Each structure stands twice: as C-alpha cells, then as structure tokens.
Amino acid sequence: MTKKPNPRVKLTVSLTMISVILGLMLSMQYKNTRAAAEFQLNTERVYDPRAQYTAEQLNKVKEANSQYEAKLEELKKKMFELEEKAGEIAKQESPDLKEELGKYRVMSGVLPVKGEGITFVVDDSTLKEVPKNTDPEVLIVHDYDLMNITNELLIAGAEAVQINDQRISSTTGIICIGPVIKINGQKVSRPYEFKAIGNRNRLEAALEIKGGILDLLRHRTIAVQAPKSSLTVSISGYTGNFNGLIK
C-alpha cells in the first residue's frame, strides 16, 4: 500500500515550484524589456547622424580624389610630351637629359606606362563552406599573398606592376590593417587584379611553374585566373607622395 503524501509537504512543494516559476518569469520579463531598450539605443547609435554624415563626406572626398587622380594622370602625359619636345630643344646643351627624365619617371612609377605583359585576377576561395580540419584563414587572400606574387613577378623581370589601381613604387607597402589590405596607404578590395609589364613568356612561366606561387594558392582553393598575356598592358602612374620623400 502506497503511503499517502503529507498534504503539508505537498502544499510546500507546489508553492515552491510556483514561486520559482514566477521568479523566472519575472526575471525574463525584466531582461526582455531591458534588451529591447538596449537594442533601440544601439539602433540609434548605428544610425548616428554624425557617422552617416562622415560616411557621406568620405564618399564625396573619395569621388573627388578619383577625379583628381585622373586629371593628374592626364597632366603627367601632357608634361611628358612637353618634356620630350623641350628635351629635343635642350639636346645640344644636355644630350642625356631627355632620356634620363624618361627612364627615371618610369622607374619612380609616376608615369603611366604600357607594353607587353600579363594580367590576371586573384580572389578568395569560392568554397561556400569551410572544409573539415581546414583553417578558414587559408581560404582568404592575405597581404603576404599579394606580396609574394609581386615579388615573383619582379624576380621574373617585371618592369612595372600594378594591383587593382595601385602602382608598385619604391615606397609601396602591401600591408594588412585589421581585415583590410592597404597598398600605398589606400584600401584595396578583392578581387585583386594584377597587371605586369615585362617579357610575357618569362612572367607567365615564373608564375605557373609547378609548385610555384599560383599552384600554392590554387592548392588553398584560392580563385586564381590563368595569366593572360598581351602586347599592350596599360599601367597607371603612382599618385602618392612617396611617404613624404617628395613634397
């Protein structure tokens, strides 16, 4: 025969249970109310009019800078043509001046150049999910990948290199700042388009060598387009101040 529970104990247990549930409900309610208030506050911060204004200003300045860069490039071409003429005039006095100017302008990177070379694009992995036992970092293009490709191109004799719209100069740094890659102090976004002027067969062979830089990237499932060779690759001029070297 089962023992009948003591009504006092039964009452106590029920009361305790009800109280605990009531307490939980009260706390939940309080937390929900607070979370809602916090969300509203955060939303106000995200849509902070100052941030919005700054972002708008930034876009305007960037747009204007692109126009200034285009104008500067045009002026450089014009200047080059004028210097060519002036160099001819000054040839008697200083026969090497014209050639020297042309050569060092190309070397510094300030002058837009063209010639035979290769172009190709490198981008993050297209895999939608990170495979098991794979570090997700290897699926992303890093600053050192861009550096290694640039180094490989230069070793193979590239005379001018550009990544997206950034020309490699004597002071060009390719560095990561947080999740952003900066070249010449400017943010560059994926995909990364390489342009290199030089002997196209040699450049292509250096990149595509078995176990070479592009092979290593492909092994990481990085999207690498096969280099396309061309007789006229155009590379824009460097528009920075050489980290303060040129005032």
Added chain:
Amino acid sequence: MKTKNKISLLVISAVLGCMLTIQFSSANRPKAESNAVADTMQLTVELAQQTERQQFLRSQIRALESQINALGTQKVDQNQLLLTLAEELDKVKRAAGVNEVRGNGVIITIEDNVNLIASGPVEMDLYRRSFGDFLYRLVNYLKGNEANAIVVNNHRIVSFSSIRSIDTNNLQVNTVMISPDKVIIKAVGNVEQMKLGMSLFPTYFEMMGKSFKFEAVEDGSLVIPPYDDPVKYEYAKPEGDKKI
C-alpha cells in the same frame, strides 16, 4: 505550515528563481557590443587621410600645371628650360631611389644566433628557407609604415626590387647574392610608425635562429645610399611615347 514560514519560503523561492535566471542569461547572452563607435572613428580617420591625400593631389596638379605653363612659354629661354628640366630630373631621381637620402630612421640587424639555433624548433631548417620571404615582408611593412628610403645590405630598395632565398645559405636582393648570416636593413622615415610596423617580426626571425635588433637614429644622420646599378627599360614605355 505556519503562514510566516510559507511567506519566507515564497520569498526565498522567488529570489532563487531570479538568481537562476540572471545566471542563465548572463552565461548565454550573446555579446551585444556595438561597433558603431569604432566604425565612426574609423570613418573619421579615413576621411582625414583622404582629405590629406586630396590636398596632396591638388598641390601636385597645381605644380604640374605651372610646370606645363612654364615649359610652354620657355621656347626661347633655353637656360630656363634647362633649369626646369634639371629640377624635374632631380625630383624623379629622388622618387626613383637613385639619389642619396638622409634623415631619421631605424637600423635593423638580423643575424644568426648560436643559442637560438641550438634551442630552436625541429622545423627550423624549413623556416630558414623562407628567410627571404620574411625579409621581403619586413621591407613591405616598413614601407607600409612610412619608410621612404630603404637599403638592405647596401642594396637600395626601388620599384623593381626583389628579395628571395635561393637556399638556407644564399639570399638574393635585387638579384645580387648576399649572405643571409647577417642582414642589415636601414630605413629612413617615420621612426615611431616603423617601430609599430616591425613589432611582429622579431618572433618570426627568432624561429629561424636569428636575433633581431634595432636601433633608432633620431638626429637625422642616417644615410641611405642610392641605387647605382644601370637601369634600362626594355618593355615598359611611357604612355605618351610615340614609339609604341
């Protein structure tokens, strides 16, 4: 049960319930921190950088326009024409890295260290093979942190400079062989910024059995020699060149 006891039990149970809930919520609460403030700061920094760049671009445009005007009107004054071209040549040579640069900077010495080699990891040989890659990265990080002239064992870094390890005993800078046993990098530029840029590198080089020492030169006496090998461009031609 007495009423007093019941009330006590009720209060204790309610408090316990509250505590449990708070504990549960705290442990499982997703981080609700907003990046809005950080984003605004980042935007402000970027705006300042872009504004500064705009000023630089405008000053370059003004300078070029005045040079173009001057060249256009100097057809007869040959001396002035020569002077303008010589000034321009000096400027582009400086930018190209074929002029000497003097200023504040850092001297970095990376050399083999017997103790580090003896206590190094088993994969050290593998690391040592990538010395060239890491040297190139370091140079890049110096340039990305406001170095304006760099020399590696007296080889000036220019726009087409490359660095690579052939094997653990041979290193090439600007396609010239140098010994990897001791490499001295000198860089003129913003000292504080460069210090930040190189902060991660000592650990990498130590894993290769190499010590990393640096010295700041802040009296403007650091000299970076010019690139002095012959320069010839076979493929890259200026856009306005009629020969293309």
